[in-house]
Amino acid sequence: MALDNRDYMRQPPDRPQRWLPGWTPLHWIIGLNIVVFAMQSLGMLSEADATGHKLGVSIQALMEGRFWSIITYMFVHDEPLHLIGNMLLIGFFGFRLQALVGARSFVLIYVVSGVVGAGLEMVIGYYARGGGGPDIIGASACFCGVMMAYA
Numbered sequence: 001m002a003l004d005n006r007d008y009m010r011q012p013p014d015r016p017q018r019w020l021p022g023w024t025p026l027h028w029i030i031g032l033n034i035v036v037f038a039m040q041s042l043g044m045l046s047e048a049d050a051t052g053h054k055l056g057v058s059i060q061a062l063m064e065g066r067f068w069s070i071i072t073y074m075f076v077h078d079e080p081l082h083l084i085g086n087m088l089l090i091g092f093f094g095f096r097l098q099a100l101v102g103a104r105s106f107v108l109i110y111v112v113s114g115v116v117g118a119g120l121e122m123v124i125g126y127y128a129r130g131g132g133g134p135d136i137i138g139a140s141a142c143f144c145g146v147m148m149a150y151a
Contacts, residue, residue: 025103026094029110030087033139036075037083056135057118059126069135074114076137086139090146097150106146113145 020027039045045055054066057073077083090110098106118136125133 024098025107025110026091026098029094029107030091033075033077033083033087037077037080040076056137057122058135059122059132061135070115070118071111073118073135073137074111074139074142077139078137082138086143089143090139093143093147093150097146100150109145109149110142113149114139114142117141117144 023031036045055069055072055076057069061069077086094106094110097109101109118141121136121141122133
């Protein structure tokens with residue numbers, strides 16, 4: 001058998017050049033969080049859009065028909081330390097989890113954790129406060145889900 005007939009000796013097929021090669025879903029999630037925070041800081045998203053009436057999730061927001069807020073709240077943060085803390089912890093555990101379960105499963109775990117965490121916070125908050133509460137923002141529920149999946 002000739003050397004070029006062996007799998008390990010063949011050249012890999014030419015693939016189209018990807019934008020930002022080497023970026024995984026973890027990089028995109030962290031990057032999106034940083035971009036949204038930068039938009040908030042630069043005034044491209046008003047305070048009401050970011051933490052109140054458009055992107056944060058609450059029972060009131062869902063009753064008003066803003067169903068997108070169940071996803072957008074995961075990318076909005078209140079202050080730099082909130083963002084840095086969440087992104088560091090998601091990075092530490094997410095890197096290892098993504099290596100274990102793969103990119104698609106990692107994204108699924110991230111999103112489902114965020115949705116379930118928001119749902120639990122809204123239900124518990126509703127009963128604890130006797131009504132609706134403030135809008136929820138941040139990726140803390142996502143981090144908890146990623147950490148628990150890794151554990």
